[in-house]
Amino acid sequence: MEYHLALPLKDDVIKKFKVGDIIFLSGTIFTARDEAHHTMLHTEKIPFDPSNMGLYHCGPLMKKTNKGWDVISAGPTTSSRMEIFEEEFLKRFNVKIIIGKGGMGERTQKALEKYICVYTSYTGGAGALAADKIMNVKDVYWYDKLGMPEAVWIFEVKEYGPLVVAMDAHGNSIYKK
Amino acid sequence: MNFQDIESGIIELIRKAETELPKDVVKALEAAYKIEVGVAKTQIEAILENIKLAKESSRPMCQDTGIQTFFVEIGIDFPAIKKLKKIITEGVKKATKEIPLRPNTVDPFTQENHKDNTGFHVPYITWDFSEGSDVKIISFPKGGGSENMSKLGMLKPGVGIEGVKDFVIQEMIKAAGNPCPPTVVGVGIGGGADLSLKLGKKALLRPVGVRNKDKTIAEMEEELIKRINKSGIGPMGLGGKTTVLDVHIEKAHRHPASLPVGIAVQCWADRRAHMIIHSDGTWEVK
Numbered sequence: 001m002e003y004h005l006a007l008p009l010k011d012d013v014i015k016k017f018k019v020g021d022i023i024f025l026s027g028t029i030f031t032a033r034d035e036a037h038h039t040m041l042h043t044e045k046i047p048f049d050p051s052n053m054g055l056y057h058c059g060p061l062m063k064k065t066n067k068g069w070d071v072i073s074a075g076p077t078t079s080s081r082m083e084i085f086e087e088e089f090l091k092r093f094n095v096k097i098i099i100g101k102g103g104m105g106e107r108t109q110k111a112l113e114k115y116i117c118v119y120t121s122y123t124g125g126a127g128a129l130a131a132d133k134i135m136n137v138k139d140v141y142w143y144d145k146l147g148m149p150e151a152v153w154i155f156e157v158k159e160y161g162p163l164v165v166a167m168d169a170h171g172n173s174i175y176k177k
Numbered sequence: 178m179n180f181q182d183i184e185s186g187i188i189e190l191i192r193k194a195e196t197e198l199p200k201d202v203v204k205a206l207e208a209a210y211k212i213e214v215g216v217a218k219t220q221i222e223a224i225l226e227n228i229k230l231a232k233e234s235s236r237p238m239c240q241d242t243g244i245q246t247f248f249v250e251i252g253i254d255f256p257a258i259k260k261l262k263k264i265i266t267e268g269v270k271k272a273t274k275e276i277p278l279r280p281n282t283v284d285p286f287t288q289e290n291h292k293d294n295t296g297f298h299v300p301y302i303t304w305d306f307s308e309g310s311d312v313k314i315i316s317f318p319k320g321g322g323s324e325n326m327s328k329l330g331m332l333k334p335g336v337g338i339e340g341v342k343d344f345v346i347q348e349m350i351k352a353a354g355n356p357c358p359p360t361v362v363g364v365g366i367g368g369g370a371d372l373s374l375k376l377g378k379k380a381l382l383r384p385v386g387v388r389n390k391d392k393t394i395a396e397m398e399e400e401l402i403k404r405i406n407k408s409g410i411g412p413m414g415l416g417g418k419t420t421v422l423d424v425h426i427e428k429a430h431r432h433p434a435s436l437p438v439g440i441a442v443q444c445w446a447d448r449r450a451h452m453i454i455h456s457d458g459t460w461e462v463k
Contacts, residue, residue, distance in 0.1 A: 020216065035288070061240040061279040072277060073231075073240040078322040078355050102322075102354040102414055123223035124322065124357035124413055125446045127240040128231040147290030148280050149240075162223070164216055164415055174216075174415055175354060 004159065008052040009096045011116045017165045019172045023120060024161035028138065028154060029054035029099065033077055035150035037085035039142055041092065047141055048154060050093040057082060057100035059149030061127065062137070069137040071155070073127030076101040079119070087111040103166055103175040112169050119167035121174075122160075133160045178257055178458035180264055186452060186460040187268025187314075191245065192276050193462050194316040194450035195237040198228050201384040202361075202422065202447045209359055209412070209419040217417025221359075224412075224445055239446045242278040243318030245269045245300040248382065252309035255456055261312065262302065269293070269300050281321075303375075310456035315382060315449060323356040323444040327377075329370055332436040341366055341438050342401060348440055349405050349421070354414015357444035359422045361385060362405070365439040368429035373439030380425035381443045389426055398424045412445075422447070 005013070007027025017023070030053050032040065040046055060074035079100030082089075086108040089095070096117050098104075101124035112119060122130065136156035143151040166174045206228070210221040231238035247265060251258055270293045272278055282296040283289065294300070307313075328348045332340055345364055365376025388395035401424040411417025422445065431437065454460045 022219075059240060059279070061237060061242060061277065063277050073237045073242075073279075075227075075240055077241070078325065080355055101357065121354075121413055121415060123220050123227070125239040125241075125320075125444055126223045126227040128234065128236045128238055129223060129227040131236075131240075132230065147283070147292070149290075162219055164219070166415065 007054055011096075014096055014116050014118050014169050017118045017168050019165055019168050019174045021165040022161065023163040023165065024159045025054060025097070025163060026158050026160065027054070027156070028052065029056045029157055029160070031056045031058040031060060031153045031155070033057060033059050033150050034081055035146045036142065036152045037082055037089055039146065040152070041085060041088060048139070050095055053095070053154070054097045054099055055095045056155070057098070060153055062148055062153070069140065071131040071134045071137060074131045074134060075125050075127035076122045078102045079104050083108055090115040090117055099163060103173065109167055109171060109173060112167055113171050116169050118165055118169055120163035121166040122163055133157055180257070180260055183454055183458060183460060184264050184268045184271065186454065186462060187265055188272045188275055189462045190314060190316045190450050190452040191268065191272040191278070191318070192235065194318055194448045195242055195276060195278065196235050197232050197450070198238065198446065199384065199449050201386055202445070203228060205385045205422040206359070206445065209422070213412065213417050213419060216415045217411045217419070220412035220415060221419070237276065237278065239320065240279055241320040241322065242281065243320045243448070244281060245294050246317045246319045247300060247302045248305070248315040248317060248379070249302055250305045250307050250313040252311045253306055254310035255312050255454070265300060265302060265314075266295055269295055312454040314452040314454070316452070317382065318448050320444055320446065323360060323442045326352040326356040326442040327374065328440040329374055330438040331370065332438055334431070334434065334436045336436070338397070341436070342397065342404070344438055345401060345440060346404050350408050350410065352442065353410055356442045357446070358410060358414060359412055359419040359445050361422050361443040361447050362401070362424045363441040363443065364424065364426045365441075366426060366428045366437075367431035368437060369432070369435070370437050370439075372429055373437035374441065375439070376427040376429060377439040377441035380427045381441055381447070382449065383425045385423045385447065394426050394428065398426050
């Protein structure tokens with residue numbers, strides 16, 4: 001199946017997704033790599049609401065301009081590095097969709113089922129292509145502390161995809177085939 | 178000699194590597210596109226589209242612009258050898274702003290980003306010498322995702338070359354979708370621990386599709402390509418026929434007690450660019 005959807009996504013929509021489905025996503029997403037996961041989990045009050053957004057494993061290449069920030073290249077980073085954080089992260093922040101590459105482990109697979117979330121894969125390294133689907137940079141958090149790749153960037157995306165449903169909310173994984 | 182001009186040459190060299198994939202890699206990806214179907218085909222399609230877009234807009238094809246890595250061959254009659262390290266380092270700093278590159282150098286103790294792609298031992302430069310007066314520089318920006326899949330095996334000599342093959346195949350299956358397949362795999366066999374890894378990385382400088390001149394090694398390369406691709410890991414680990422675009426092997430003589438095997442992995446963005454600096458300071462990037 002191919003879906004064209006706008007965030008936020010409800011649980012009953014997430015449950016419909018099956019491994020191999022294709023999604024084109026519009027709405028607000030936030031980037032988080034290792035340091036951002038760690039920082040968010042150790043911060044009492046987060047300055048934005050992650051539950052309405054997609055979680056993007058990404059450390060973008062940005063350029064500062066007079067008007068703000070431009071996205072130069074922004075493909076996904078290796079998701080397996082976030083395995084040590086993701087179960088707790090989903091529990092606390094109630095994220096419904098993850099975008100990454102390479103897949104995740106058993107703990108995340110179980111957490112996807114428990115907290116009703118889906119893991120999708122975008123083509124690794126396709127940074128220029130991905131950047132062109134990001135319409136707007138809404139905000140950035142922890143930039144000074146974490147630096148460009150590790151900061152949390154809030155992006156507005158349009159028809160972002162094709163995202164391949166790689167791990168669904170029913171315990172199935174494309175990587176196990 | 179105009180050192181400022183050579184420095185702009187270094188920026189052009191890095192720009193070429195970051196924004197334009199070598200023809201041999203593009204050709205291999207196009208061949209993969211033809212044989213793949215379904216999800217695997219969509220991945221290769223996105224990769225090819227991305228390569229085109231990056232080249233046209235002169236933007237880094239991947240947000241991970243890598244650790245700036247250079248292999249330099251100095252003609253011993255080049256008149257300004259002592260300036261080279263500074264020129265390359267300053268070139269990297271300026272390229273970071275101009276191209277731009279993602280600031281990728283982090284202090285492992287303080288986690289502080291140096292913000293200009295330089296730092297302790299970075300840019301990472303391998304120096305070599307040759308006859309003549311030209312300097313040849315290869316820019317080889319190395320991404321973190323594929324570098325994380327590097328492996329060193331200190332095998333027992335008794336397992337022989339068959340054991341080496343099994344080790345490489347097992348490790349590439351374990352790496353699965355993590356290094357952004359289809360990858361190019363460099364394997365260094367022999368030497369010591371560090372030399373085998375270095376040979377593995379140097380093997381990645383060879384164009385995709387070019388076999389080792391040694392017939393036995395060339396046959397082993399072909400066998401490994403077939404066997405790794407049989408795993409079905411496929412582009413991005415989502416399943417398919419193309420897990421590696423190529424396997425390159427180099428050898429060194431080993432200690433009787435050791436059989437080191439160093440594996441270096443390069444993502445599909447097998448970025449390489451070449452520069453020649455002549456003795457009068459003029460340069461070419463290709």
